[in-house]
Amino acid sequence: MNPVWITGLGAISPLGADRHASFAAALAADSAIRPASKHASAGLPGMLQAPAADPRLLLDSAYAGVDRATQFALVAAQEAMTDAASGGSELPQGERCGCYVGIGFGGATTLDAMYARYFALLAGAEDNRRRAAVVHPLSVPRMMSNAAGALAAARYGLRGACNTWSVACASSAIAAGEALRAIRHGYLDAALVIGAEAMLTPGSMVAWNALRVMARMDDAEPAASCRPFDRRRCGFVLGEGAAAVFLESAEHARARGAQAHAELAGYGASSDAGHLTIPAQAGQVAAMRAALAEAGLEPAQVQYLNAHGTATEVGDVVESQAIAEVFGPAAGALAISSTKSVHGHLIGAAGALELVLATMVLESGSIPPTAHLREVDPRCTLDYVPLHARHGCSIAAVMSNSFAFGGSNACLVARRVGH
Amino acid sequence: MLADLIKHYLVANAHVDPLRLEQPDVKVSELGLDSLGLIEMLFEVEDRYGFQVDEPMRFQTMRFDEMVAAIEAEVRAHHGGELPEPAATETAATSG
Known part of the structure; x- marks a missing residue:
């Protein structure tokens, strides 16, 4: 089995327009959560969001018309590809290099705008009504979920498999895990993995609001509205953005003289096979145990876990119980944080962003806190690194959890590379 | 007017050499547009005049001036x- 290295990292998140800015803000607990724009609020009071920078400012004008999620994907990809290229010789291309993407609701911005225009024209002045049905000819290829992968593969000449996973909140963790397997089992030498999401649109906000999982605004401090594991938690805030990792076999990376950020050592995937939205401890335990087993690690050998931690009433308790079951006596020494408290929930991009942050924890020895966690829920009994970052930690392995609506669970484990 | 609208689009968005469009007998097939590019070009007219141009692939075998005349006939x-003033495009607002 080929070890798989992470040789490139990139992110554009609500916390910053690259991975370093994002990680620095996570460490500082500098929340990007704020009241939603009037447009995105769609007339609903107290809506929150965590917007990222306009990705068009960081891209060639040729990408001006593609969906916002695709633009985020391309920005994160270009940072990861530049990073992967910086250490070694030329980047791999061709049939041995794939492009694996995770996205929850691809093309949401394009779709929402298309319907908004369509119905506005139909309801408007009679002279304009016939224009309603005349929509942009690229509407379909812009909104399709695999648009980001297609454009990224074309941009970098990646002619191996270009696949997109849409598994709600676990999408890009699964894309990374499946890429790990493809390289480990010899189907590919390398893969660009991207998670992307952009749905801070009126249509999507009203739908999420109806599900009653969105955080209520803290009027005194809107940026502190999302409080994972806190007694007063009340749900999550939608974010947007993308993150990317470049994976390659250790053999391939060594041959071109590339430096590794980490080894992506384990992946576990499972299904609750139960409720559409309520998580189950057994499914989460299965995913974490599978990831540890593939990595060949005992629980005590993992020092940091980036939790799914969405700050929902049920989710945080179930995840805490699942972690306690998997880690047993080692759970007390494990540092756990939910960075969703500051960057919001990036849905399809969450797994990739949190993998990037966890990898940076591994490299730096600095652990971002769970922001705004002042009063831990007594049913959540672990160390959630409340409020303040920890520095100078000795970290040999990290874990990242992503648990999706629909009951799909994914867990990734990364560890230091002994060159 | 219609010719200028299309020429402007082709130069600004489809990277067509403006000198090529100055040639009186230039053919549509010489502009380097693939089938999707041709449809995107037509949308520039469709978006402003509120209807979908018929059978776009027929333009591939025409000269540029013949195509403009055929599109103008459809607009009329x-x-x-009439050939009304083109409406302001909404493309920018809808492409997010």
Whole structure:
């Protein structure tokens, strides 16, 4: 089995327009959560969001018309590809290099705008009504979920498999895990993995609001509205953005003289096979145990876990119980944080962003806190690194959890590379 | 007017050499547009005049001036024989 290295990292998140800015803000607990724009609020009071920078400012004008999620994907990809290229010789291309993407609701911005225009024209002045049905000819290829992968593969000449996973909140963790397997089992030498999401649109906000999982605004401090594991938690805030990792076999990376950020050592995937939205401890335990087993690690050998931690009433308790079951006596020494408290929930991009942050924890020895966690829920009994970052930690392995609506669970484990 | 609208689009968005469009007998097939590019070009007209141009692939075998004349005939057919001022495009607002 080929070890798989992470040789490139990139992110554009609500916390910053690259991975370093994002990680620095996570460490500082500098929340990007704020009241939603009037447009995105769609007339609903107290809506929150965590917007990222306009990705068009960081891209060639040729990408001006593609969906916002695709633009985020391309920005994160270009940072990861530049990073992967910086250490070694030329980047791999061709049939041995794939492009694996995770996205929850691809093309949401394009779709929402298309319907908004369509119905506005139909309801408007009679002279304009016939224009309603005349929509942009690229509407379909812009909104399709695999648009980001297609454009990224074309941009970098990646002619191996270009696949997109849409598994709600676990999408890009699964894309990374499946890429790990493809390289480990010899189907590919390398893969660009991207998670992307952009749905801070009126249509999507009203739908999420109806599900009653969105955080209520803290009027005194809107940026502190999302409080994972806190007694007063009340749900999550939608974010947007993308993150990317470049994976390659250790053999391939060594041959071109590339430096590794980490080894992506384990992946576990499972299904609750139960409720559409309520998580189950057994499914989460299965995913974490599978990831540890593939990595060949005992629980005590993992020092940091980036939790799914969405700050929902049920989710945080179930995840805490699942972690306690998997880690047993080692759970007390494990540092756990939910960075969703500051960057919001990036849905399809969450797994990739949190993998990037966890990898940076591994490299730096600095652990971002769970922001705004002042009063831990007594049913959540672990160390959630409340409020303040920890520095100078000795970290040999990290874990990242992503648990999706629909009951799909994914867990990734990364560890230091002994060159 | 219609010719200028299309020429401007082709130069600004489809990277067509403006000198090539100055040639009186230039053919549509010489502009380097693939089938999707041709449809995107037509949308520039469709978006402003509120209808979908018929059978776009017929333009591939025409000269540029023949294509413009054919499109103008369609615009007039949809507007009672007139060639109205083009409406402001909404593309920018809808492409997010």
